[in-house]
Amino acid sequence: xxxxxxxxxxxxxxxxxxxxxxxxxxxxxxxxxxxxxxxxxxxxxxxxxxxxxxxxxxxxxxxxxxxxxxxxxxxxxxxxxxxxxxxxxxxxxxxxxxxxxxxxxxxxxxxxxx
Amino acid sequence: xxxxxxxxxxxxxxxxxxxxxxxxxxxxxxxxxxxxxxxxxxxxxxxxxxxxxxxxxxxxxxxxxxxxxxxxxxxxxxxxxxxxxxxxxxxxxxxxxxxxxxxxxxx
Numbered sequence: 625x626x627x628x629x630x631x632x633x634x635x636x637x638x639x640x641x642x643x644x645x646x647x648x649x650x651x652x653x654x655x656x657x658x659x660x661x662x663x664x665x666x667x668x669x670x671x672x673x674x675x676x677x678x679x680x681x682x683x684x685x686x687x688x689x690x691x692x693x694x695x696x697x698x699x700x701x702x703x704x705x706x707x708x709x710x711x712x713x714x715x716x717x718x719x720x721x722x723x724x725x726x727x728x729x730x731x732x733x734x735x736x737x738x
Numbered sequence: 739x740x741x742x743x744x745x746x747x748x749x750x751x752x753x754x755x756x757x758x759x760x761x762x763x764x765x766x767x768x769x770x771x772x773x774x775x776x777x778x779x780x781x782x783x784x785x786x787x788x789x790x791x792x793x794x795x796x797x798x799x800x801x802x803x804x805x806x807x808x809x810x811x812x813x814x815x816x817x818x819x820x821x822x823x824x825x826x827x828x829x830x831x832x833x834x835x836x837x838x839x840x841x842x843x844x845x
Binding site for chain 1: 771773779780781782783786824826830831832833834835836837838
C-alpha cells in the first residue's frame with residue numbers, strides 16, 4: 625500500500641498476556657518510529673529505528689516492552705505481561721531518512737487491557 | 739514545565755474565521771512539525787519547518803527560532819477543519835509533542 629500500515633487495528637487482551645503489534649512502513653523509508661497515545665496524556669516517543677538497528681530506545685517505559693525491525697522494513701512492538709496502564713493507541717510512523725522530512729503515520733493499534 | 743506548550747487547549751470558531759494556534763518550546767530543535775488528528779482518525783503531517791514560513795492552501799505555519807515560537811494559522815475556517823492540532827519539536831531523531839489544541843469550527 626501507499627501508506628504506513630499497522631495491524632491489528634484493535635486488540636483487546638487480558639492482563640498478563642503478551643501482545644505483538646505490527647507496523648509496515650512506506651516502502652523505501654529507512655527510519656521507523658513507534659509512539660504511544662494514552663488517554664489524557666498525549667503522544668510520547670517509544671523507540672526509533674534506522675534500518676534494522678535501534679539507536680534510540682529511550683522512550684520504552686519498561687523492560688516488558690521490546691521492538692525489532694527486520695529487512696529494513698516491517699517492525700513489531702512486543703509488550704510482555706501486559707498491564708492495564710499499557711492501554712493506549714500505539715502509533716507507528718516512517719520517514720524517508722532519519723531526522724529529515726515529514727513523518728508519515730499509520731492509523732494506530734488501539735490496545736485495551738482488561 | 740513541559741518542553742512544548744500549546745495554546746489554546748480548546749478553540750471554538752465560527753465558519754469563516756481566521757484561527758491561530760500557538761506553540762512555544764524550551765529546547766533546541768532541528769525542526770518543528772504541525773500535525774492534524776481527526777476524531778477517530780490517524781495523524782497527518784501538515785508542515786515541517788525549521789525557519790520562516792510555509793503555506794499550503796488555507797494553512798500557514800510560521801516559526802521564530804530566536805523566540806522559540808511557532809504559529810499555525812487557518813484562514814477562512816471550515817467545519818471540516820475541526821480536529822486536534824498537535825505541535826511537535828524534533829531534536830535529533832525523535833519528536834516531542836505538545837498536548838494538542840482541540841479545534842471546533844461551527845457552521
